[in-house]
Amino acid sequence: MESESVKTEDVYQTLHHPPSVKNPNPTHGSPQSIRLIMILLIFNTLLLIIILILTGTFKSQNRMLTEESNSSSVLLSPTLQSAVTSCKPGWTQHLSRCYLFSNDSLNWHQAREYCRTQNASLLKVETEAEWAFITANSNExxxxxxxxxxxxxxxxxxxxxxxxxxxxxxxxxxxxxGDGPEGEHCAHLRYRKLNDLHCKIRMNYICKQ
Incomplete structure (x- = not known):
């Protein structure tokens, strides 16, 4: 009888006071887990920033290269202008263009304006062949x-x-x-090379038509 009473009491205790069970999935992670998550978040953020910086740099360099390419095309392509068949007296013909190698001296701005009055422009070099033709003359x-x-x-x-x-x-x-605080902002030919000079200085000039 005593044995049956003990068993009955054990069953009662089991039914009304079940043993505690540890939660295998705690709602709060360990400090090590939290630290690992924070490190991963920081790493991913830095990686994203680096990708954005590299993407922006690539786009900027690509845009600069495109501009340089376009500028080179403009420089090396002949001006869209009808070819000349003859030049005015005093002008020299080379291929499809006429050139005036002046004998008088003007400052840069005056030379530009004079060329315009001749329906021409102060020389713009557009091809290597034209450069060779122009620099065959060693004057300034x-x-x-x-x-x-x-x-x-x-x-x-x-x-x-x-x-x-x-x-x-x-x-x-x-x-x-040295010739003035305004500096040198106009280009001229000197010994078959380009040189920058004060625009107010008077010298010969080349008009191109």
Missing amino acids: YWIGLTDEITGRWRWTDGTRYVMDRKKWGHGQPDNWS
């Missing part, structure tokens, strides 16, 4: 290249000049201010 001449307005070298028609150091004299352009 103003040409239609300036950085006076924008700080960047451009031709008088507004097209951008693509820098070619081989065509410039040693150390040029240097924007020397």
Whole structure:
């Protein structure tokens, strides 16, 4: 009887006071787990920032290369202008263009304006063949290249000049201010090379039609 009473009491205790069971999936992670999650979040954030920076840099470089390519095409392509069959007296014909190698001296701005009155422009070099033709003459001449307005070298028609150091004299352009605080902002030919000079100086010039 005593044994049956003990068993009955055990059954009662089991039914009304079940043993506690540890939760295999606690709602709160351990400190190590939280720290690992934070490290992963920081790593992913840094990786995303690096990807965005690299993508922006690539787009910027691609845009610059496209602009340089377009500018080179503009520089090296002949101007869309009807070919000439003959030139005015005093002008020299080369291929489909007429050139005036002046005998008088003007400053750069005066030379530009005079060429315009002749339905021409201060020289813009557009091809390597034209460069060879122009530099066969070793005299000094103003040409239609300036950085006076924008700080960047451009031709008088507004097209951008693509820098070619081989065509410039040693150390040029240097924007020397010895002849005045305004600096050197107009280009001329000197010893078959380009050189920047103060625009107010008077010299011969080349018009192109």
